[in-house]
Amino acid sequence: MTRVSIWGICSRKSTIIGRLYELGVFHPIERSGVERGKETEKTSSGHPLLERLRSQRGRVLRMIEELSWDSWKQLTDVFVENVRYNLSSDLEAMMDEVDRSLERIQSRLNRIREEGKSAQGDFQELRRANSILTHAHAFLEQESSIPRGDVAIWRISRQGQHAVATKINGDLDFLPGGHERPWFRYHSFELKDGSSFLVTSASPEVRPGLVAAVLDAQGTPWKLPFHYEGASLADASSRIRRLLRGLPARMRDHKTELRVFSSQWGANLAAVYMLLDERLEQLLMEVSAEENEEFFTLEGWIPENDLARTEAVLKEDLGDAVLLRSREARGDVDGPIPTALRNRALFRPFELFLKFLRVPDYNAYDPTTLIGVFFPFFAGCMIGDIGYGVLVLWLGWYLKQKRSEVPHDIGVILIFMAFWSVVWGALYGEVFGDIGHRVLQMEPIWVDRAHAVLPVMVFSIVLGTAHVLLGLFIGMVQGIRNRHRHLWMERAGTLLFILSLVSALTLLRLQLPSSFFSVPIVMLVFALTFLIWGGGVGGLVESLGTVGNIISYVRLAAIGLSSAMLAMVASMCVDIFGVSILGLFMAFSIHLLNFVLAIGGSGLHSARLHYVEFMGKFYENGTLAYKPFAKRRKIG
C-alpha cells in the first residue's frame, strides 16, 4: 500500500474527484470530523446541493419501494449508463429533471392505484350485495308478483327479528282493513360473516309499524349499492350479477397495468438511484477535501500495483490540474494502514472464510491461498466418496453460475471439495458407500476406511501435525518479520516441542538405540527455553494445548468413518427389504441424509480446523480494511 497526497486546482475539483471515483483505487484517510458517507456539520453545510441530493435519493428509493420493484440483480451496466446518458450532466439540472419525473410517476401511480382501489371497492360492495340478494332471491321472486306489496330488506339481529315478527303479527288483528286484510310475511338469513338480515313483505298499512318495530330492535334498512338506488330488488339482483362477472377482468387489467408500470419505471428509477448515490459520494468527498483559495488536497492510500496506472491516467486526462505525490507506507507515522486482500483468481473465492473475521493486519500473513489448498483437501478426505463427489460437483457447478458473489464463491469451493472427494473416494474405494464394490467390484487403492479405522486415524494425526507445524512456522516467521519477540519465541518453542515429541515417538517406534534420543532431548531443551523466555508459564500451557490441537484432526477419520457407515447402512436397506419400493426409498433417504451431512459436516469441521487449529497460530486481526472510493455497484 502506498501513502498518497493529491493536490488539485479547486476549479476542477469536481472533475478530478470524478476521475478518481471512476478509477476506484483511492482509499481516502478520514479527517477528524469528516466521516465518509456520513453527515457531519461540515458536510451538511459544505455544498448547497448536498441536502437536496440526499433527500432526492431518499425519495427515489421510496418510490422504488412504492412500485414494489426489487429486480436489482437484473440491472446491467449498459442500462445504467444509458440512463446516465439521457440525464443532464449538470447536477442541478439533473436534479430538476429527476424531480419532475418523480412527480409525473407519482401522479400516474396514484391514478392507477385509485382506479384499482375503486374497482376493488366496487367488487367487495357488489359481492356482498349479491350475496344478500341471492339469499333473498326466492322470497323476492314470490313477493314481487303481489300487487301493493312493500318489500324491504333489514339488517337486524336474530333477537331483533324475533321481536319484530312477534310485534307485527300481534298488531295485524288491530289494524283497520280495507277490501282485503293487512298482511305481513318475512324471510330471515345469516351471512358467513355473522350479520343477519330480515326480508319483509307487507301491505302498506303495516309499513309504519314495521319501520318503528325494526328501529326499536336496533335494526337498519339495507340499501342497494349507490348505482342501483331506485331500482327494484329483483331487477338490481340480475344487474349486479352481470356486472360482477366483468369486474375481475377489470381488476386484472389494473394489476397488469400496475405491473407493467412498475417494471418500466422501477428499473429506470433504480438506475437513477445508483447515479444519485454515486454523485452524492463524490459530493461528500468534494466537501471533505482540505482546501485553500486555489488548491484542494486529498490524503489517502493506493495499492502499489495500481499507483503507476493511476498516475498515468490522471496525468493524461487532467494534465497539470492535478499532482499526485506518493511514498512508502510507514505504520509508525501514518497510523493504521488499510489491508487489501490480493489473491490469485483461482483462490479468491476462499476469501469468503476471512469475511467472518476482521481483515488481517497489514503486515500479517493472508491465509487465503493455504485455506484454498487445505480446506477442500480435508473436506474431501471426510466425504471420501466418488458418488457424493460427483453430486457435490453438480451442486458446485450450479451455484457457480449464480451472479451473486457469495453463492458463486460457495460454488467454486464446492467444486474444489468435489475434486478431492473423488480422489479420496478412489483411495477408499467408495461409490455411494459399498455400491462401487458390490456392482463394479471396485477395490480401494489405499484402504477400506469402514473396516480399517486405525490407518486413517494415524494418517489424520500426521496430517494434523503437518498443518499445525505449518501454522506455527508462519507465526514464527511473522513474529520475526514484525519484531514481536514474544510471538516468534513462543511459536519457535512450540514448533521445537512438537518436533521433539514427533521425533521421540518415531525413534521409539523404530526401536533405535538410546543414543539417538539426544536429538529430541536437545530440541526439547531449546523448546522449553524459547517457551519460558517468550511466553513464561503461559507459553508452556500453550504448547500443551497444541498437542490437543493435533489430536483434534482425528475428526477427519471420525467423520469420514460415520459417513462411510451411513452409506453402508443405506445399501443394507436394499439387502433387507429387497429391490422394492420400500427398500429403494429407504436407501435413497439415507443417502440423501448422508449427502447433506457430508457437505455440512465436512465443511463445518474443516473450517473449524482452519479457524482454531491452524489460523490460531498466526492470524492477526487488522483494524482497517481497504475500502476504495469507488462505485459500489457490481453489476454485469
Add this chain to the structure above:
Amino acid sequence: MNERAIMALAAALAVALPALATAYAQARIGSAGAATVAEKPETSMTIIVLEAIPETMVVLGFVVAIMIIQKIT
C-alpha cells in the same frame, strides 16, 4: 457379563458421555456467543474458538473408543 461385553460398553460410554457433555457445553456457549456476535461482530473469531473447545472431548473419546475396540477385535 463377559469381558468383551464390558469393553464394548466402555467403548460406547467413551463416546457417549463426552458427546453429552459437549452438547451441553456447546449449547450454552453457542447461545451466549450468538448474542455476543450480534452485538460485537469483531468477536467472531473468539466465539468460534470458544464454541470449538468442547468438541475436543468427543474426539478424544472417539480415539479412546477405537483403542478399546481394537483391543476387542
